[in-house]
Amino acid sequence: MHHRYDVVVVGAGGAGLMAALYAAKGNVSVACVSKLYPTRSHTGAAQGGIGASLGNVGEDHWEWHMFDTIKGGDYLTDQDAAEVFAKDIVDAVIELEHMGLPFSREADGTIAQRKFGGHTREFGKAAVERACYAKDRTGHMILQTLYQQNVKNGTTFYNEFHVFDLLIEDGRCTGVVAYDLATGELHTFHAKAVILAAGGYGRVFKITSNAFTLTGDLMSIYYRKGLPLEDMEFYQFHPTGLSKLGILVTEGIRGEGGILRNVNEERFMERYAPTIKDLAPRDIVARSMITEIREGRGVGPDKDAIYIDLTHLPRETVEGKLAEITDLARTYLGLDPLKDMVLVQPTAHYAMGGIPTDIDGQCLSDGAGGKIEGLYAAGEQACVSLHGANRLGTNSLGDLVVFGRRAGISAAKYARQADYGRLAEDPEAETRALLEGLRSNRGKDNPADIRKVLQETMMNNVGIFRNGPDMEKQVEIIKELKERYKNVGVADVSAKFNGDLIDAVELGFLLDCAEAMTASAVNRTESRGAHEREDYTTRDDKNWLKHTMAYKDLNNDGNVLIGYKPVALKGYTRAFEPKARVY
Ligand SMILES: Cc1cc2nc3c(=O)[nH]c(=O)nc-3n(C[C@H](O)[C@H](O)[C@H](O)COP(=O)(O)OP(=O)(O)OC[C@H]3O[C@@H](n4cnc5c(N)ncnc54)[C@H](O)[C@@H]3O)c2cc1C
Numbered sequence: 001m002h003h004r005y006d007v008v009v010v011g012a013g014g015a016g017l018m019a020a021l022y023a024a025k026g027n028v029s030v031a032c033v034s035k036l037y038p039t040r041s042h043t044g045a046a047q048g049g050i051g052a053s054l055g056n057v058g059e060d061h062w063e064w065h066m067f068d069t070i071k072g073g074d075y076l077t078d079q080d081a082a083e084v085f086a087k088d089i090v091d092a093v094i095e096l097e098h099m100g101l102p103f104s105r106e107a108d109g110t111i112a113q114r115k116f117g118g119h120t121r122e123f124g125k126a127a128v129e130r131a132c133y134a135k136d137r138t139g140h141m142i143l144q145t146l147y148q149q150n151v152k153n154g155t156t157f158y159n160e161f162h163v164f165d166l167l168i169e170d171g172r173c174t175g176v177v178a179y180d181l182a183t184g185e186l187h188t189f190h191a192k193a194v195i196l197a198a199g200g201y202g203r204v205f206k207i208t209s210n211a212f213t214l215t216g217d218l219m220s221i222y223y224r225k226g227l228p229l230e231d232m233e234f235y236q237f238h239p240t241g242l243s244k245l246g247i248l249v250t251e252g253i254r255g256e257g258g259i260l261r262n263v264n265e266e267r268f269m270e271r272y273a274p275t276i277k278d279l280a281p282r283d284i285v286a287r288s289m290i291t292e293i294r295e296g297r298g299v300g301p302d303k304d305a306i307y308i309d310l311t312h313l314p315r316e317t318v319e320g321k322l323a324e325i326t327d328l329a330r331t332y333l334g335l336d337p338l339k340d341m342v343l344v345q346p347t348a349h350y351a352m353g354g355i356p357t358d359i360d361g362q363c364l365s366d367g368a369g370g371k372i373e374g375l376y377a378a379g380e381q382a383c384v385s386l387h388g389a390n391r392l393g394t395n396s397l398g399d400l401v402v403f404g405r406r407a408g409i410s411a412a413k414y415a416r417q418a419d420y421g422r423l424a425e426d427p428e429a430e431t432r433a434l435l436e437g438l439r440s441n442r443g444k445d446n447p448a449d450i451r452k453v454l455q456e457t458m459m460n461n462v463g464i465f466r467n468g469p470d471m472e473k474q475v476e477i478i479k480e481l482k483e484r485y486k487n488v489g490v491a492d493v494s495a496k497f498n499g500d501l502i503d504a505v506e507l508g509f510l511l512d513c514a515e516a517m518t519a520s521a522v523n524r525t526e527s528r529g530a531h532e533r534e535d536y537t538t539r540d541d542k543n544w545l546k547h548t549m550a551y552k553d554l555n556n557d558g559n560v561l562i563g564y565k566p567v568a569l570k571g572y573t574r575a576f577e578p579k580a581r582v583y
Helices: 014-024 064-074 079-097 138-151 215-226 282-296 317-322 323-333 394-415 427-442 447-461 470-483 499-523
Strands: 002-012 030-034 113-121 124-132 156-159 163-171 172-180 185-197 235-242 260-263 307-310 342-351 362-364 369-377 547-551 558-564
Touching: 002 014, 002 394, 014 030, 014 138, 014 394, 014 547, 030 163, 030 185, 064 079, 064 113, 079 138, 079 215, 079 394, 124 185, 138 394, 163 185, 163 215, 163 369, 163 499, 172 427, 185 282, 185 394, 215 499, 215 547, 235 282, 235 323, 282 307, 282 342, 317 323, 369 394, 427 499, 447 470, 447 499, 470 499, 499 547, 499 558
Parallel strands: 002 030, 002 185, 030 156, 172 369, 185 369
Antiparallel strands: 113 124, 163 172, 172 185, 235 342, 260 307, 307 342, 362 369, 547 558
């Protein structure tokens, strides 16, 4: 079946919905194609908040926010993106308020703001209240608000449609091919402009806070075309996920007085961060926990977890401010935080890298400024490089609205003056071949087994601590898994609601993301931000202040070609850090 829209948006999380809304406001026809019903997207799981320098509680300025973002990104952040972001997010939050988002309030009626790790006043002098929130349901409220606004502005939704191919002819994007889960039919969406907003790929790891559906689909599809993925080696782990499950345990649990303990019930953070202890930054806490586990002081049946102790806290705190996590611990682990210590593990949380774009959301085809006409990207799956080597909490929700909006505006502007590009004679041919291949394979390997090995080995070899030999080993493991994948069989051959088939296709996407990530990580011989190497322990600005661009070698499957892109600088360097500027 064929459809025609001026702009097609892939994904209906915060980034996709913001992009679709702004495209729709730009007087063009818009379709949003999403494998999930929009309000079920992972954005809905975000609790903490969205950072903007409104200054409702204490003095704040966009320039301080810009600086914190760059410093948090360990100077790999593109500073033009950080500037646009820190300025635009202020208006964007007010705009969300005007759209009806029910933010929590200060006593004077302004949007409530709270502190969050890494957000400071006067370039690092003290913590500042910058995170705007709607109780602990900020992401949920963003999704609901933006979905309503899209319905009002005439966006057409195609839900439970899985995009499996991107149509690019002569350097121009002309549409996408999607698989309708309900019928098993393929649909071609012919478009003047396409915006990709398909979210992250945390499912490449065994323990992750990410939903099951976050399998890096569009990153992989982009990469399969011989186009680059940027900074894939940078992946953030959150220190506290529920043991074995990875479900996020908010940072607030330590803010409220929760204490991390090892098997001897020792408060070990006193050794790693004597001053701020359990409230040290995410990466330091996660690394300290892994060190304890590696040195044999882990807890739980496999000795691979750490305790979080709330037993000394009053009942009102545990069942009030920490109600949600208390509920999760009771339901999923059978533990009652009022009297039991809860088992947690670092959990894979956020991809800093992805599809490279410029600050208007247009996709880049190389590290030298090459672009793809009519193709845009935003959100976690994109890399405008706002977050550099590590993301600050609350900056992802901000990224979605700021760069989702910019991508929507750019795509509509392009579509208003462009014609529909030429489609190939049979645009669905490749997707049909992919699906038929999986359906007709009679190999005995099944996708679940391959996925299990992939997730376990990625966790061990390309996780929180990394070193050359383990990552080299992982390169070989991924090659073997890709060989096995060529023969996987899908037992279910039915046309309707074929979840087995979807799982198998998504595994292919995960394998590509893992390949690009591992190759980029082996190549970067320094430690920076979330990329912590045991064999290259220091940051090396002389050689590595540059973005990685990983390309699939189309002539030699399994081989990855690495290129680079300069970091956009705008005056902030490490030397600036200690100095305060007066306003
Ligand atoms: C538990 C948790 C808590 C978080 N808390 C915070 C927080 O407090 N503050 C903050 O700033 N950040 C937070 N983050 C990070 C932030 O929520 C995410 O980075 C962000 O929501 C991603 O938004 P997105 O629009 O890019 O993608 P998502 O919201 O993940 O949406 C992806 C969309 O793409 C669609 N899609 C994917 N593949 C396909 C395909 N092949 N075809 C069609 N559609 C497809 C899906 O249907 C979905 O609609 C949190 C993340 C998690 C996991």
